[in-house]
Amino acid sequence: MILCRCEEVTYETVRATKEKYQCDARELKLRTRAGMGYCGGRVCRPLLDKISQNKNERLESQVIPLKYQPPVRPITFQRMQGDHHG
């Protein structure tokens, strides 16, 4: 079953990686590339969060586990470079 469509990463891969390395959401992302595709994790981010965290950790946290980074929507490289002069 596919979790991350952009990078075609399956649930089985993410689960196995979690079991093997006992890693957090960020490490899970870096190891599998899930959430690193074109959509910026729009679809699979909540799923990665759920797999990587236990409930107690969630209650304590005031920070969203996977950091959001600009641009939060897909844009062209041309736009990124010419931001101010569009």
Add this chain to the structure above:
Amino acid sequence: MSDLIIVGAGPAGLRASIICARNGLSVTVVDEYMKAGGRLLGQLYQEKDGEWWNGLQESERLYEEALSSGVEIKLGLSVIHIENSENAWTVHTNAELLTSSYLLLATGAAEAPQPIDGWTLPGVMSVGAAQVMTTVQRVKPGNAGVIIGISVLGSAIAMELDMAGIHIKSMVLPKKTEFNEEFANPLHVMESLSHISHLAPSKLIQWSSPLLKWKYMRNLSTRFFPKRGFKIWDFPVHLRKAALEIVGESKVEGVKVAAIDINGNPIEGTEEIIEADFVCIAGGLYPLAELAALTGCPFLDAAELGGYVPLHSEKMETPVDRLFVAGNITGIESAKVALAQGEVAAYSILQHATNHENFKEKVNRSVENVQQIRDQAPLSFNPHINEGRKKMQNSWNEWLNEHTKSSHLA
């Protein structure tokens, strides 16, 4: 440079824009969709008193009102980044750069993914997508569909599809996975459905919902729940069947379902295929707060509100200077609550920007109004919404305490 930029042209954003513009602020509203209205656009349902709520008309009315109040509305523009510096917000979009003194995030909610085997086949979509296709774009998502997930939102949308003449073959629960504990549990789902009983003409549901207040009755009603399902509108709802996988060669051909026990576990040997040419997955909504995260605003994780929500007061202020929030970004509720929250945010911003005494009173009154509307809301997405709101208020007070303490020390 404008006084206020509002991200999101839904009910909260538009209502706030109208009030701020009418009180003298220059206001720019940005939305990534090509039409104003946000989630309002798709809504069409009958209320308790028999009146119809037509979201499309409400959207047009709000849009016209905003324009005539002098609000500048930019549609089809995506915000990709925001920065706060020297008393000004810089809003980066996919086409231009905007600046303002105040920023209101009214970005609403996104649909939570519910993965199931076969969910990447063409013909599988979220219920929200089916809703937009049907009621906004007027395109049939298919001829015969199955909805996976039984929820307030899913039921309301299923009814809209049904009204549009699209055949809904059935609504089933999803198979139990680590992602959907609540959504796959028949008892939990039954409880949440009892909150929409007035929308269901089915005598069974109407009759049973007062009884559902007692847990043992809920147990009984699920145990004796007819295995063939019951009809809410014109389609059967199966609390005792779960979707195991979506099947098809190169596109959706059907859904494999099985009977489930009281705890949601599939019963072996009961598998069958329901033929369909499209499948909707109803996974619920979560607050779309990515832009708030970019500002460094602290968050609270509250399941009652739908997930991670930026820390905010009941006056819709956040810990970040000149940053306000309103609508579903603060927790999943109905469009009417969002409208009322838009008013609160508008008066808070006006009070902050002008320091006029008379806005203080309006802030307080609009805060009370939100609670009244919440209590009367026809659709309650989470039965424990008030607990979620309380948690947020407590976290806000804690933050305020710490903050004032440390600033005294400094």
